[in-house]
Every structure is written in structure tokens, then in C-alpha cells.
Amino acid sequence: MNLETILSICLGIGLASASGFRVFLPVFALSLASYFNVIPLNESWAWIGGLPALISFGVAMIFEIFGYYIPFIDNLLDTIATPLAAIAGFVVMASTMVDISPTMTTILAIIAGSGSATAFQGLTTTTRLASSVKTAGLGNPVVSTAETGTAITLSSLAIFLPIVAVILVVIIFGVIYWIFKKLKK
Secondary structure, eight states: OOOOOOOOHHHHHHHHHHHOOOOOOHHHHHHOOOOOOOOSGGGGGGGGGGGHHHHHHHHHHHHHHHHHTTHHHHHHHHHHHHHHHHHHHHHHHHHHHHHHHHHHHHIIIIIIIHHHHHHHHHHHHHHHHHHHHHHHTTTTHHHHHHHHHHHHHHHHHHOOOOOHHHHHHHHHHHHHHHHHHHOOO
């Protein structure tokens, strides 16, 4: 496995994980980076770097981000975001796999892409539910801001420093696991 392959896997995992925090923000970041030729895309997924996709993902991202600041809409968005995060995780992972066989691309996209996006989406849904119950929804804007900030950070790192993004993903998983373990006691 060469360095370019490793970097494309790290890029995909970073963006897929960010999809668990905000579905459309990482896809928009990928589209933007591809549009400006910062990163290459798998030939089958080259349409993501086109102007129509860039505009569509940008509009969807704006509606998603602002929707999480509206009471009750934020919980509704969490309901539909879980399956969408799995799809987005698959898409960003599959589209960044260059020079990898279609079979291996699909396997990595399902396991690493959809898996990491769904895991993080599950954690964010649980956090928002806890915030809704404990603060009657008043704490949800803080949670939304943290989620958006994390999605921006992970997406940016994935594009420009993919190995650092994967390290951050592992650290976030570790911290969240530690917090849930503490709360369980």
C-alpha cells in the first residue's frame, strides 16, 4: 500500500467521521476541495466536484446548520440524520478512494465510512437527547455549535492533514467512550 492510498483512506475516514456531526458539511467540503482541484476523486464519483453538486451541497449544508438551532427541528433532524450520515459516510469514503479496486473501495466505504459516520451520529443524537431532557432544549444550541465546529475542524483536517484527522477521530472516540463510562457509574 503506497502513501497516496493511505492518505486517501485517512481522508475518507476523517470526512466520514465528520458526517456524523453534520451530514452535508463534509460532503460540501469534499465537493469544494475537488472543485478547486485540491484533492482527486474516484472517477465514478467525479460529479461531486462539479458546480451543480457544489451548489446543492452548499445550500443543504446551510439549511442543516441553521435547522439545528431551531427547537424541536433539531431533534427531528437527528432522526433523519442517522441514515443520511451512513449514506454520506459511504459517499465521502468511496469517492476519495483512488487507485483502489472497486471491491476494496466498497468494503472500506461500508465499514469505515458508514461505520464511523453512524457511530458519531449515534453519539451526537444521544448528546442532544440528554441535553433536551436535562435543559428542556435550552442547551441544544451549545451542542449544535460544538457539533458544527467539530465537523468543520474534522473536514478541514481531513482535506489538508488527513493523518492528523484520523488521530483526532481516535482521540474523540476515546474521550467520548471515557465520558460515557464515567457517566454510567
